[in-house]
Amino acid sequence: MSGRIHNEALRSKVMSAPDAAALVRNGWNIGFSGFTGAGYPKDFPEALAGRIDAAHHQGEEFKVNVLTGASTAPELDGALARTGGINFRAPYQSDPEMRSAINKGISYYSDIHLSHMGPQVSQGFLGKMDLAVIEVTAITEDGELIPSSSVGMNRTYLDYADKVILEVNEWQSEELRGMHDIYYPIGALPPNRVPLPILTPSDRIGQLTLKVDPEKIIAIIVTDSPDRNTPFKPLDHDSKAIAGHLLDFLSNEVKQGRMPKNLLPMQSGVGNIANAVLAGLLEGPFENMTSYTEVIQDGMVDLLDSGKMRVASATAFSLSPTAAERLNNNAKDYRDKIILRPQDVSNHPEAIRRMGVIACNGMIEADIYGNVNSTHVMGSRMQNGIGGSGDFTRNGYFSSFVTPSTAKGGAISCIVPMVNHVDHTEHDVSVIITEQGLADLRGLAPRQRAKLIIENCAHPSFKEPLREYVKLAEKVANGLHTPHDLESALSWHIRFLKTGTMVS
Incomplete structure (x- = not known):
């Protein structure tokens, strides 16, 4: 008993x-x-x-x-x-x-x-x-x-x-x-x-x-069984580069007077890149930070331990085995720093909007106009699901999406002419970041966004094909607000399904 x-x-x-x-x-x-x-x-x-x-x-x-x-x-x-x-x-x-x-x-x-x-x-x-x-x-x-x-x-x-x-x-x-x-x-x-x-x-x-x-x-x-805790992968070049681009962006937001020196509350999605961003914050200049998010990962526990983060509000942990053991053995030391709430509170649009949460989530792909697919692979296959990313994307102070610029060893471009499934529309996406760079989409019209995303975020192997797509779309589209060539907009995905690569 x-x-x-x-x-x-x-x-x-x-x-x-x-x-x-x-x-x-x-x-x-x-x-x-x-x-x-x-x-x-x-x-x-x-x-x-x-x-x-x-x-x-x-x-x-x-x-x-x-x-x-x-x-x-x-x-x-x-x-x-x-x-x-x-x-x-x-x-x-x-x-x-x-x-x-x-x-x-x-x-x-x-x-x-x-x-x-x-x-x-x-x-x-x-x-x-x-x-x-x-x-x-x-x-x-x-x-x-x-x-x-x-x-x-x-x-x-x-x-x-x-x-x-x-x-x-x-x-x-x-x-x-x-x-x-x-x-x-x-x-x-x-x-x-x-x-x-x-x-x-x-x-x-x-x-x-x-x-x-x-x-x-x-x-x-x-x-008497432990939670399933998966180790995070060691930080690679792409993860570090993505984290660096976001930290530079946040520093500039502070410099421009659009954000306090301790930033606004942070939200971080699940995964290695999101954890890399948190690790970057540990080395960054920001102090007395807070978080209003849905999961607490290793990087956030490290920020709490360092004193750089004052409090983290979430609904759950998502920790490596080492961090889970550390927190479980010292839970009383975190009770004033961590608050776990029901998910209809941790992800509540009213609270997210009121506090001006900074949203950072992963994606599968983005298109040249800023639409984001975070759930489907090649149109039909479900990966994981939208989770809480939509809660924070639509209601945050600004929303950023992060991914390496390519997948499958370079066979797939994560920046495409048109996403094969839309989870987050261009109206809700503020910033797109790959290891190549960052595109700040705020205040830009679709054709302006396309140029910035291609030049700043696409992998060099896919920049010129994307530029050529835009030129073709502007010639054949039935309007120039958001020009698309509907016959070829998803041709990259079709090519991958047929040949195993998006490279033409």
Whole structure:
């Protein structure tokens, strides 16, 4: 019996993961905790996968709908996707098995802005919530839940699910208590919404624990397993160059008087390049910084340790194994520096707009007019999803997108005549950065943007073909505001699919 279950009545509900999985029925909507590999249930999903496999071997139909906060881990997305037992998945994923099931048509997938997920579940757009499966650090004497390393959608799933299964994970530090800020809004849905009372990243507006109706709890599983933490790749030349371009840009914004010396609150997407930008900030001139973001990566923890960053607000961690161990062992030292909130607060458009957050996210490709594709490969294949990038892009003070200028060893240009899928339109994209340089698109018309993006961001191998495309488009287009040659606008993608390269 776990010493972390301090409520006497709830101890009787402890059982094994297979016994808990036996309670699930075909067709259920299940809301799982988990956000970027942090705070997801560890044992229950694999037990459920075993149950689904057994049913399929007996010729029985058994599929469930899987909702999360964002991406999870092989123990959840991977294990369930391998069974073919996921009928529907939302709002974000990054597991190879899950991606394969989506692109093979085995699983339906709805790519939803992370700030929209809470309201959509609350309004019933995704159907009735049958079950919530939530990882927690401990259960208090009065039956409230101490969250673990992510908050994500947990509050909403606990509120709206008919039944609840809890995983009490003893690997998660008990000293995480005090780091969370769980806001229970009064009037959360239209027409009764009220303003979000956050003015700065350090504001706390909620309580330390999650609430749950004890009558809903049908099982408690005790685990002792670490989060899935992936090491970041060593900083390469391209990552360092991209980070350097952004830091120079921020320094100039301060010099021009458009930003305070300690910058505006930073948002950083997930990945090696975003982490490189944070590492660059560690060496940069800025002090007393703050962050209002969705995930906290290694670079942000380093900034907090150095004193250059004062506070970081997010909904989850996304750390390397080394950084996760460091934070887990010293959680009490970070409780005044880190705030973990529900994702409909961490990604709330009102707060992002009010504070003037600086948005920095990765992309797959951008076109010459500033439209960005961050989700699809060659038109049809889903990569991961839009995640929270749209929340910050549309509502931030300015939005930057970063990528190396080429992919697949130079076979693909990440600057193209027309993106094969649009996630972020030209109206929302302020800055595009590759290792080649930076294009500040603010205040420019489409043809002005095209020239700047080609000259500053495209790889030298693709500059002249892009210039030639613009010349052709200006001759044949039915208007010169945003000139395109529709017959050849996607020819680069078609060439790659046929020959394996965009190079003509």
